[in-house]
Amino acid sequence: MSVTLKDVAARAGVSVTTASRALAGYADVSAETRQRVAAAATEMGYRPNVTAQRLQKQRTDTLGFIMPTFGPRFSDPFFSEFIAGIGNEAAAHNYDLLVSAHAPDSEGERQAYERAARGGWVDGLIVVRTRVNDPRIQLLCRQGCPFVAFGRSVGELDYPYVDEDSLTGVGLLVQHFIDLGHRRIAFISPPTTLMFGQHRLQGYRQTMAANGLPIQPDWIVEGDLTQRGGAEKAEQLLRLDPPPTAMIVGNDLMAIGAMRSIQQHGLQIGKDIAIGGFDDIPLSAYTNPPLTTVHQPIYDIGRQVCAMLVNIINRRPLPTAHVLLTPTLIVRESSGGPVSALNEL
Amino acid sequence: MSVTLKDVAARAGVSVTTASRALAGYADVSAETRQRVAAAATEMGYRPNVTAQRLQKQRTDTLGFIMPTFGPRFSDPFFSEFIAGIGNEAAAHNYDLLVSAHAPDSEGERQAYERAARGGWVDGLIVVRTRVNDPRIQLLCRQGCPFVAFGRSVGELDYPYVDEDSLTGVGLLVQHFIDLGHRRIAFISPPTTLMFGQHRLQGYRQTMAANGLPIQPDWIVEGDLTQRGGAEKAEQLLRLDPPPTAMIVGNDLMAIGAMRSIQQHGLQIGKDIAIGGFDDIPLSAYTNPPLTTVHQPIYDIGRQVCAMLVNIINRRPLPTAHVLLTPTLIVRESSGGPVSALNEL
DNA sequence: TTGAAAGCGCTAACAC
DNA sequence: GTGTTAGCGCTTTCAA
Numbered sequence: 001m002s003v004t005l006k007d008v009a010a011r012a013g014v015s016v017t018t019a020s021r022a023l024a025g026y027a028d029v030s031a032e033t034r035q036r037v038a039a040a041a042t043e044m045g046y047r048p049n050v051t052a053q054r055l056q057k058q059r060t061d062t063l064g065f066i067m068p069t070f071g072p073r074f075s076d077p078f079f080s081e082f083i084a085g086i087g088n089e090a091a092a093h094n095y096d097l098l099v100s101a102h103a104p105d106s107e108g109e110r111q112a113y114e115r116a117a118r119g120g121w122v123d124g125l126i127v128v129r130t131r132v133n134d135p136r137i138q139l140l141c142r143q144g145c146p147f148v149a150f151g152r153s154v155g156e157l158d159y160p161y162v163d164e165d166s167l168t169g170v171g172l173l174v175q176h177f178i179d180l181g182h183r184r185i186a187f188i189s190p191p192t193t194l195m196f197g198q199h200r201l202q203g204y205r206q207t208m209a210a211n212g213l214p215i216q217p218d219w220i221v222e223g224d225l226t227q228r229g230g231a232e233k234a235e236q237l238l239r240l241d242p243p244p245t246a247m248i249v250g251n252d253l254m255a256i257g258a259m260r261s262i263q264q265h266g267l268q269i270g271k272d273i274a275i276g277g278f279d280d281i282p283l284s285a286y287t288n289p290p291l292t293t294v295h296q297p298i299y300d301i302g303r304q305v306c307a308m309l310v311n312i313i314n315r316r317p318l319p320t321a322h323v324l325l326t327p328t329l330i331v332r333e334s335s336g337g338p339v340s341a342l343n344e345l
Numbered sequence: 346m347s348v349t350l351k352d353v354a355a356r357a358g359v360s361v362t363t364a365s366r367a368l369a370g371y372a373d374v375s376a377e378t379r380q381r382v383a384a385a386a387t388e389m390g391y392r393p394n395v396t397a398q399r400l401q402k403q404r405t406d407t408l409g410f411i412m413p414t415f416g417p418r419f420s421d422p423f424f425s426e427f428i429a430g431i432g433n434e435a436a437a438h439n440y441d442l443l444v445s446a447h448a449p450d451s452e453g454e455r456q457a458y459e460r461a462a463r464g465g466w467v468d469g470l471i472v473v474r475t476r477v478n479d480p481r482i483q484l485l486c487r488q489g490c491p492f493v494a495f496g497r498s499v500g501e502l503d504y505p506y507v508d509e510d511s512l513t514g515v516g517l518l519v520q521h522f523i524d525l526g527h528r529r530i531a532f533i534s535p536p537t538t539l540m541f542g543q544h545r546l547q548g549y550r551q552t553m554a555a556n557g558l559p560i561q562p563d564w565i566v567e568g569d570l571t572q573r574g575g576a577e578k579a580e581q582l583l584r585l586d587p588p589p590t591a592m593i594v595g596n597d598l599m600a601i602g603a604m605r606s607i608q609q610h611g612l613q614i615g616k617d618i619a620i621g622g623f624d625d626i627p628l629s630a631y632t633n634p635p636l637t638t639v640h641q642p643i644y645d646i647g648r649q650v651c652a653m654l655v656n657i658i659n660r661r662p663l664p665t666a667h668v669l670l671t672p673t674l675i676v677r678e679s680s681g682g683p684v685s686a687l688n689e690l
Numbered sequence: 691t692t693g694a695a696a697g698c699g700c701t702a703a704c705a706c
Numbered sequence: 707g708t709g710t711t712a713g714c715g716c717t718t719t720c721a722a
Contacts, residue, residue: 017711030708049700055396055397057714074644080423084420087445100435286604351716393716401715
């Protein structure tokens, strides 16, 4: 058992209360007493018991993050970076970060959110990969549990979020390919149960339409955000006759998978077919060829989401409750050069 | 404020004590009382206050993981997978997982471990990327704080760990390249301040020696585990005269960076130069060309480490305190085929 | 079978 | 300035 405040107080020859106030830096403690208490605390190596503080203060000083994992061999680099972002920001505000992992839409996930919403477990939650009619958001809103999401949702619910304007982002990508001369542009969509899946898909549709380009139904397929998924869907697109000359892939991980399939068909990326991704994960600059993509500052988003949540918990006014980041297109070799009329036939 | 045990007790017309025992399933409560209490609890939506339980029980039911982050834009997929592993296992044992992020060897990291070792914050810790003379391990051992590490260390300290036999793993890789006819094999080492860096480097040295192959000092360079680092170091190796015909890279992330540099020099991987990595991250099967590497089951290691920790915390006997996993070589195209005598000259 | 009472370690009114 | 007292919500002796 470790050193308690009581021990320190005894050593300093004061009451527990005084010791508490001395350490908390209250003004109504004589300088001399404060000294004695501080000295005693240091000598004895006193550390306040956080659990006791929490029980008393009725707050946990802990933020929760329930990470949607899709099974083992799950290793989306997104989460490492995002957790580093929230973790660092949380630490800066003296908050702990509780992480748990559950399959999306599973019973376990539901219970975890339920538990959090009940209060007493964490002071607030960070929600990612918002879904259409997201039950998590509905629950948290209903229960009045503080949270901030990375991602918008649909419906009349108003809640604080940070999001990247995926629609515009994919638009940049589509326009880029169109400007290079592509006409048969396919789209490997993220799951459209995810809000950003919808946005990205919509960005594709809208920009194609805005350029007067018809979309073949075959050109749109939905992947699961993994490399494997990307590879499978690209495979499917390559079997079309005629195949697309460009593929826009809903995230970098799938794009990397897609590139692999294409190369296995003996096709050259950037020449026979152009590829664009989304996220700009660090790896995307190191693929062969490097991947054209849309940048998303994950680490900073993590920090920002966390900072907002801390403000909400402490009832501090929020500068803005809805942050929509403007995407940047990162052009690399996978988009290739202008398409010749021949290739386009 | 939410429903407390007191509320439930009042509703059921019993004392708090009885309510507590009824819900805890003690045998000395009449079936009828138990019923009433359970009903009241359900109706009122009672959830025990974990903080109060923790204060009383003098345990947090929480595991800590202090993730060594090397700055923003940090996104090693290792951590996503590892956290998913511990998170799932922890949840299965009704433990929470507290994650914080600190730069290795920083003051912040030291304080975080200090805090954990003091007790009261978490019941135990998971330590990764063990270092030579690791101060974290020394601290935890000294304080008697329960922990399990992923990785061995040096010194007389005996502590529970899971580790992969990196030495043997790299050995497999080196032998594989030697068998293909390579003689000038370079090694991009992980930081040798990390234990696995030492092991991997040693695996390289030993296997080269065992085959009677001399090592040029120039052939060994040290990288920082990132793609960028791998790219830079490969660049450096390519400037050697004569350059190596094969490079073994200390982790897959650096290997991917190295491949990029090599390709930028117009060289063909698997033909002009062979590459091998370590970790078998999911991505390594999707690089161009796919990467020969040594498999490391991160997710399962996370589970196993976590399970061991839970046993230790609950003073249950540990089947084995030291687990050393046997590595498997995954041969893919980046190792190319046999080297011709010509190429080797 | 049940309840009163003590206490986990800390904070905060309120008196002195 | 400092101490007394009363909890935060829960578990657990110990008596009844």
